[in-house]
Amino acid sequence: MRLRRRGGTAGTAGTAGDATTGTGTRARIVVVGGGPVGHRVAERLRHHGHEGPVTLLDAEPGPAYHRVLLPALLDGSLTPADLHLPDLNRLPGVPGMPDVTVRHGVSAAGIDRRRQEVRTTEHDRLPYDTLVLATGARPHLPPVPGLRHASGWLIDGVTGLRSRTDCARVRGEEIVVLGGGPLGVEAAAALRRAGRRVTLVHPGPYPLDDRLDAGAGEVLTRHLAGLGVGLELGRIAAEVRPGKLALDDEWLLPWDTLLCCTGVRPRTRLAEAAGLAVRSGVLVDAEGRTSDPAVRAVGDCAEPGGSLYDGWEQAERVARSLTGGSAPHGTAARRPVFRLRVPGLTLGVLGDGKGEAGDEIVTYRDAARGRYARISLDAEGRLRAAVVTGLPQALATLTQLYAADTPLPESRLALLLGRPAPRGGPLPELPPEAVVCRCNNVTKGALASAWEEGARTQEALVEATRATTGCGSCTDDIKVLCREFAEVGS
Template sequence: MTSNTRVVVIGAGLAGVRLARRLGELGTPVTLIGDEEHRPYNRVLLAEVLAGRYSPDVIALPAPAQLTRARVTGIDREARSVECADGSKIAYDRLVLATGSNPVLPPLRGLFTPDHVLPEGVHAFRTMDDCLGLSKAVRPGVKAIVIGGGLLGVSAARALAQRGAQVILAQQAERLMERQLDPSASKLVRRHLGDLGVEVHTDLRVRDVRCVGGAVRSVEMADGYALDADLVVLACGVRPRAGLAQAAGLHVRKGIVVDDELRTSDPYIHAIGDCAQHDGNVYGLATPALEQAEVLAELLAGRANARYTGTRSLTRLTLPGQSAFDLAAFGETEPRPGDDVVQLTDATRGTYRKVVVRDDRLVGGVLVGELGTVGALARAWEGAEPLPDDGPLLHLLTNDGGS
């Protein structure tokens, strides 16, 4: 590519901003299009804004100079231009979709008003506007129900509790954060939330949202039991924001399908971050999004040998404050028959460490509490190399190895 190649990036989240900044450093100009009125920000830290620990300015990202605020409504692949809601068109030589993901809104009765908007008091938790709306509504004593006990739901419940709300966390699965954590680690998360006053219910399906005068008043469970609510937070996961790509005729499955050069089915269009599906994986995490941005920057700047081969990503949740809580999980946390497992539990200190080894290779682990060993464990897992014969598994859990 030449230095006058027009690169247009749709999406001013972590992936889009990192790509634009990196391209600028490599001498390739870029136009970054974002549809939020706020400065680009680190979505990972929204719960800290909701908890009142950070102001929105603290989590702002250093945006490139070429930031255009617009909502893209279509892609004209033949003309190689994008169409915006205000009628303007922006031409590109290479287009990058970094459109992120949308919150999953569960199929609950009463969830939407006749005008197809969420009732007063019902909030998704995905954007800065969602966060600021919640921050404005929460106050000491308010009754808040968080629907969804994954990473986002746990973070939201904790933040609301820190603001003095009476919080109930309703999780449909049998335990919290079931995708990342084994039962023992999940129990410690539940205990931590309980210590903050959060009432946790698992194996609980919400059926109905009841409103009076357009504002939420209660939610009804599948068994008919109703819970009073002033606030309802929907933390039921996310799905790739791939509507633009689909309308343009690009190959979309779970996300926008890309190859090792992060190209879509159109060689002039790339996709990175939460909206992209590489080798069957839609990661939905910050680390893969940033790695994809780095690789694509190299490619678009003319470094032809750059390739993205996937990310072995570690999930880490750090909940600071007076009752701090740390956890990390990676790989397969549940063993198969024949696997070796080492666990260390200290109930008094609320710490838990576990690794799963298969054929002399570390295939997964989970740590709660003191994370001094996470660096050494993550490196052993990411490298997928045979573990040394002279090092017992216990050594992996007790040697800090640098975090």
């Protein structure tokens, strides 16, 4: 074998609650899980006027945080406090509402569905009218020999990446990242920026190969190599030994930390033990109802689940349904937008990135400068899918057009070159209800109102609406809108 080194609480009974469904503005609601989606449920319940007691249990020590930003802890660009989600009891727009009881570091240990009670790890029981499970997902680690002790515990230095605790486990100079999906790529780039020696091991021909075509894959590969990330592509981990990882071609990689970014599995043990219907996740209907109408499930623990943005939409649906409102339109799930968070590289995928047979395809390629775009249009000239790298203005405009679901201007090239008003006429208007910042649910209309009220710079818009303060991937979109508002006003 060769050793390879690279250069590189319980409340009173609800007065208006419906005993069979657990709804009504005074029903007792217990939320289990304080990740972004559980937190969102509690926030939206108060927003929609739920006045009954809401208790949120979270196994993790507090406060709640924005999980997608964890790589920024790895490179030190953000501190743990920067990741905090807003305090549920200091939210704007819900003054005078009773506080949400938040219990960090306390887990739900069991559910008694007959008595409608949750048993906690602090040995108390919380009665509920509605229970909302938001227990999320846990890292899935591959069955590589040597990864675990005979007892089943992971060997020292091996970790997934799902929590602040996982980030704190990343130690030493030599880091091997397993898995070249978004999480693995973002983590590898962050650790490299922090000066660690990083190797990314991925079985595909290039990272993110399930989302990108070869043109975009080339740009990403070059970018990572340029950062000094070692790339072991087309390889899988064959055996883990203390301090060494053997690949399937028998190369040995040294490691101090072996970071497994190899997928997640819904956390369903609590639901299963309570006898709820579970497949890979807890089975739910469109309003998050499980096989027991008094129990809902949202986010990564639910099936259908999907992305964080689907989770947010589910949270909104559950909160509205529990407060007697109607369901919102499901836009996020139908028009998925993926943005990679690697500073210095713009990379976005709209839809599935591929489109359908018979679509009009427009491609722009300038690999030496890290630019590539492939857009796929339906017969009416609407954007069905796109992969864009290194063209921030084009990605921002295309994302708008994709959200608005309107035909593209005639001059596709001008669009890809980032000219805001191609010769074929001005860009179609994004409707006011289009969500620009998905993390904070900020619409174009909300941004326009803030502008009208005097927030006339990008910074002022951010301050007024909280747009861009989640994953940050809408920053370019806000820039484009800012310019648009200024042009309209001038």
